[in-house]
Amino acid sequence: MLFKNLCLATIFSIAILSSCHSQSTTNVDVVNFEQAITKGNMQLLDVRTPAEYQSGHLSNALLADWNNEAEFKRRTAALDKSKPVYTYCLSGVRSAAATQWLRQQGFTAYHLTGGINAWKKAGRPVEQATAVTQITKADYEAMIPRDKTVLVDISAVWCPPCKVMAPIIDSLAQANSGKLVLVKIDGGNQTELCKILNVNAFPTLIIYKQGKLVWQKEGLVSAKEIDKQLQ
Structure with missing residues (x-):
């Protein structure tokens, strides 16, 4: 009985460690995030609102608002599961949740630790929408x-x-x-x-x-x- 309990405890501990390791590897700092998205052959996803995106976003980023469940699922359904997805938000909270969800759907996904705030703090560039003439x-x-x-x-x-x-x-x-x-x-x-x-x-x-x-x-x-x- 003692041996059985010890085995179960060992298996449980390994599972916890594996889970923690898997979760931690989804977090990518600014330097490594920049290297990954610069190499190409990946998908960059901004999970903020459209207004936040317009205020400043990473170059070539796609948009799927994590707070809008129906929209998020509809837009991410068009992503390619054969390519990794790198996500970011304002501070990293929404992108962490989005990344976890994407992984559950079969994507290889990572998120930017600290979000676009950390990106800007590190002096990395962002693109902003420019005013355009509206079509009547x-x-x-x-x-x-x-x-x-x-x-x-x-x-x-x-x-x-x-x-x-x-x-x-x-x-x-x-x-x-x-x-x-x-x-x-x-x-x-x-x-x-x-x-x-x-x-x-x-x-x-x-x-x-x-x-x-x-x-x-x-x-x-x-x-x-x-x-x-x-x-």
Whole structure:
């Protein structure tokens, strides 16, 4: 009985140590985080809010707000599990939780210890959004010719599903060259137009025929489905 209890205690201790080690290895300091994201072949994910992202973010970072559960799950579903994910937030709390969740989903994930606060404190650069002229409703309507089929792609550079959809959209536009007009809108910057069009998620795809809206869908869509709607 004593031997059995000793074995169980040993196994339990090993499990705890392994768990602690696994958890600690998800934390990456500024120096190693910078080295990892500079090498490429990975995915950089900002898990803060859109407003925080606009105030300053790491170069080439995608965005999935950890505090918005539905949005976070939708956007991270488009990430590639064959590539590691490096996450960050303001101070490291949200990114630690997001990293744990990503690992549970089968991703190899790490997070920046101390968040973007530590990044800035170490003198590392951040990018900030610049003010852009907003497209008005009249401007938008002028982009939609009434004698053509028009595919509008409202995306954002920081949106993971948009990255997946981009080559599909481009391929469809090329295959339908001459009879299809492709209009690309940066929804991340054109916030006023998104409100007017009631666009709440990226990407949002809209098809017009003879100037009339005939189809609209958000998120990941197959090339087959889009092509069917274009015919």
